[in-house]
Amino acid sequence: MRVAVLIPAFNEEAAIAKTVEDFHKALPGAIVYVYDNNSKDRTIELAKAAGAIVRSENLQGKGHVVRRMFADIEADIYVMADGDATYHAPSAPAMIQKLIDENLDMVVGTRLHTDEAGAFRPGHQLGNHLITGTVAWLFGDRFGDMLSGYRVFSRRFAKSFPALSHGFETETELAVHALSLNMPVAELQTPYYARPPGSESKLSTYKDGWRILKMIIRLTKAERPLFFFGTLSGLLAALALLLALPVLLTFWETGLVPRFPTAILAASIMILAFLSLASGFILDNVTRGRREIKRMIYLQHPAPGQG
Numbered sequence: 001m002r003v004a005v006l007i008p009a010f011n012e013e014a015a016i017a018k019t020v021e022d023f024h025k026a027l028p029g030a031i032v033y034v035y036d037n038n039s040k041d042r043t044i045e046l047a048k049a050a051g052a053i054v055r056s057e058n059l060q061g062k063g064h065v066v067r068r069m070f071a072d073i074e075a076d077i078y079v080m081a082d083g084d085a086t087y088h089a090p091s092a093p094a095m096i097q098k099l100i101d102e103n104l105d106m107v108v109g110t111r112l113h114t115d116e117a118g119a120f121r122p123g124h125q126l127g128n129h130l131i132t133g134t135v136a137w138l139f140g141d142r143f144g145d146m147l148s149g150y151r152v153f154s155r156r157f158a159k160s161f162p163a164l165s166h167g168f169e170t171e172t173e174l175a176v177h178a179l180s181l182n183m184p185v186a187e188l189q190t191p192y193y194a195r196p197p198g199s200e201s202k203l204s205t206y207k208d209g210w211r212i213l214k215m216i217i218r219l220t221k222a223e224r225p226l227f228f229f230g231t232l233s234g235l236l237a238a239l240a241l242l243l244a245l246p247v248l249l250t251f252w253e254t255g256l257v258p259r260f261p262t263a264i265l266a267a268s269i270m271i272l273a274f275l276s277l278a279s280g281f282i283l284d285n286v287t288r289g290r291r292e293i294k295r296m297i298y299l300q301h302p303a304p305g306q307g
Helices: 016-026 043-049 062-072 089-101 122-139 155-160 170-180 205-223 225-254 260-299
Strands: 003-009 031-036 053-056 077-080 106-110 151-154 185-189
Touching: 003 016, 003 043, 003 062, 016 031, 016 043, 016 089, 031 043, 031 062, 043 053, 062 077, 062 170, 077 089, 077 155, 089 106, 089 151, 089 185, 122 170, 122 205, 151 155, 155 170, 155 260, 170 205, 205 225, 205 260, 225 260
Parallel strands: 003 031, 003 077, 031 053, 106 185
Antiparallel strands: 077 151, 106 151
């Protein structure tokens, strides 16, 4: 089976050579691709020297790189890891074997139980738990480390993945894509290391955390419109009733409506609540049709063990 190792890289001269070499040793028959994302250092030079096939993506952001990698590379199994030498390359064969043996579409290498100091900052670990928990509540509880960048994919996953995100929120999109189509997925605990000296994280805790949160909101609106607009309808209806309650009590006691602006505002908000609920029902039917189309595209490719 054709195995491709996909490594997105941006200014990773301190770690890219080791990353490429480690995956060459772990998967001797695989082709290692490094997709450079406008690096200003020696990332390209060192990746080529280590034996990788180097390609470039000019649109800045990991999401753009993932979209380009999945579109360009033809393989039966895809291994994706960051170029910072933090992931355990020798775990890749076990992840691939699990994908094939269990006929899965994605295996995620979890990082949450690492003992190495500095590998996983407390703020990042807390954010990971919060985001993973939010996605579990909205779409299904099947991942413990949803934001891991170490994954193995089947061909049918890679070729059916829409890849609409731009940056680090692509991991969220990967997880929701699997959950929305009820794909068979699994996790495998893998070692996780601190970055080598000279390598700096490109992840901004607050900026990228906000972008991931916005991606979750967009995906909820796209994949669960009835829940999204139903919740919005409930909030609007509650606000309308809160505004209307004094008006209704006054009318009950006196038979008069002295607060016409409040009454009109409450009625208008209630109309918006009903419109939001109606939009949710309509878009839910549209989403079901879109999901059926995505499912048919997904089924055009063979399962991992049958390619």
